[in-house]
Amino acid sequence: MINRIKDTIAVLLGKAKAVVIKKPDFKFRNIDFSFDENKMINSISIEFLFAEFGESRTNGGGSLFNENVRLEPTLSTLKKYFPEAKYTVYTDFDLKIDGVETIKVSSPVKFPDHERFGYRTADYFKFYSLIHSSADFKCVLDSDMKIVSSDIISLIYLTQKFGFCVPYNDRQLLRRDMESSKDTQNIKDESKGLGHSYNQSPMTLWKNDKRGVDFFSNCMEIMKNDPSRASLVMWKSAWKTGVYPYILPKQWCVCNGNEGIGDEIILHVGHKSVNDYYNDNR
Template sequence: MMQRLKDAIAVLLGKAKTEKRKNINFINTNYTSTEQEFLDSISIEFLFAEFGEDRVNGGGSTFDEKNRLDPSLKTLRHYFPNAKYTVYSDFDLNIDGVNLIKVKSPVLQPEHPRYGYRTADYYKFMGLLNSDADFKCVLDTDMQIISSDIIALIHLTKKFGFCVPYNDRQLLRQDMQLSKDTQLIEDDSKGLGHSYNQSPMTLWQKDSRGMLFYENCAEIMKTDPSRASLVMWKSAWKTGIYPYILPKQWCVCDGNEGINDEVILHVGHKSIKEYYNDNR
C-alpha cells in the first residue's frame, strides 16, 4: 500500500511516468432509436480542403495516394453514411459520393512556402460559412474516427454554437515559438491566451457568433496570412468571440497516447498511428 502511494505521488510530481495502456477498447455501440431519430432530423455535412495534387503530411505518417480523403472519409462514413461530403480543391479530385468545389486561392503571398497550408485553412473557414447544413464540420484527411461517441460532437456544437480542438501547446506564445509560419503577437495578451487547433472545427446552422468568428478568420487569412492558430487568435481578440475548445480526446496527437475515451485519432502523427495500430 505504501509503495503504491509513493508511486502515485511520484507521478503527480512528474518524477515518474504513468504506464501506457496495453489493451485498447474504444467505445462503439449502435445508436439508440432516439439518437438515430435525431440524426435523421438534421442535415449533416463534412468538409475537407485539399490543395496540390501531391499528398503532403507533416506528421511523419504515409497514406494511400489513391484514397486522398482517407482515413477521415472512410471512418466518418461508418458513423454517418447519410451525411453530405464536400471537398474544396484546386485540382480535379474526383471521389465517389463527394461533392467537389474547385476553387482558386485568394490568399496573398502565393510565393510563400506555406501558401498551400494557408489556402487550405482559408477554405476550411469558408467551407463552414458556405455550408447550408444544420451541422457542419471541417477536418483534415489524416484523422481516424474510432468511437460512436462522435455523435456528441453534434450535440456540443448545437449547445455552444461552434467548436474547435484543443492545441497541445496550449499557450499561444509557446505555439508561436515552436511552430512554423508564425508572427509576433502584438496585442495586449502578450501571447498568454489559449491557442487553437483546426481539425475538427464545427458550426451549428448559422450561429451568429460562430459566423462572425469564422468570417474574421477567413478575412485575416486572406489579407494577412500566417499560421491558422494565430489567425484564429486574432479573430477572437478582435471580436471578443471565441469557440468552445474540445478536449484532446477529439484530436489525439503525439504524446497523448493511451489517454482513454479517444474519439478521433490524429494518425497523421506517426507515433499515434503506430501506437494504436500496435495495441488494438
C-alpha cells in the same frame, strides 16, 4: 518529450536500465446509436467538409498515406457512423472521389509564392466551407484523422449547444505555439500570447449561429489579407471580436504525446507516433 530523451541517454550511458512498458489492452467505445440519437440524426442535415490543395499529398506528421485515396482514413471512418451525411471537398485540382462533391476553387490568399501558401489556402477554405455550407451541422476535418468511437455523435450535441467548436492545441499557450511552430508572427496584442491556442481539425459550426459565423468570417479575412499560421489567425479573430469557440478536449484530436489517453474519439494518425501506437492497440 525532453524527459524521454534524457531517459534514452541515461540508458545508453549505462546509468539506467530500459524498462519494457506493456501497452494497455483496450477497445474503443462503440455502441449502436440510440433511438433518440438516430431520430436526431434523421431530423437535421449533416455535412462533412475537407480542404485539399496540391495534387501531391504531403503530411508533416511523419505518417505515409496512399495518394490514390486522398481523404482516407477520415472519409471511410466517418461514413461508418454517418453514411447518409453529405461529403464535400474544396480543392484546386481535379479530384474525383465516389460519394464526395468536389468544389474546385482558386485561392484569394496573398503571397502565392510563400512556401506555406498551400497550408494557408487550405485553412482559409476550412473557414470558408463552414460558413457557406447550408447544413444544420457542418464539420471540417483534415484527411489524416481516424474516427474510432461512436461517441462522435456527441460532437453534434456539443455544436448545437455551444454554436461552434474547435479542438484544443497541445501547446495550449499561444506564445508557446508561436515559439515552436512554422509560419508564425510576433504577437502584438495586450494578451502577450498568454491566451489559449487553437487547432483546426475538427472544427464545427451550427447553422446560422451568429457568433460562429462572425468568428470564422473574421478568420477568413485575416487569413486572406495577413496570412500566417491558422492558430494565430484564429486568435486574432477572437481578440478582435471578443467571440471565441468552445474548445474540445484532447480526445477529439489525439496527437503526438497523448497516446493511450483513454476515451479516444478521433486519432490524428498523421502523427506517426499515434498511428504506430494504435496499430498495436486496437
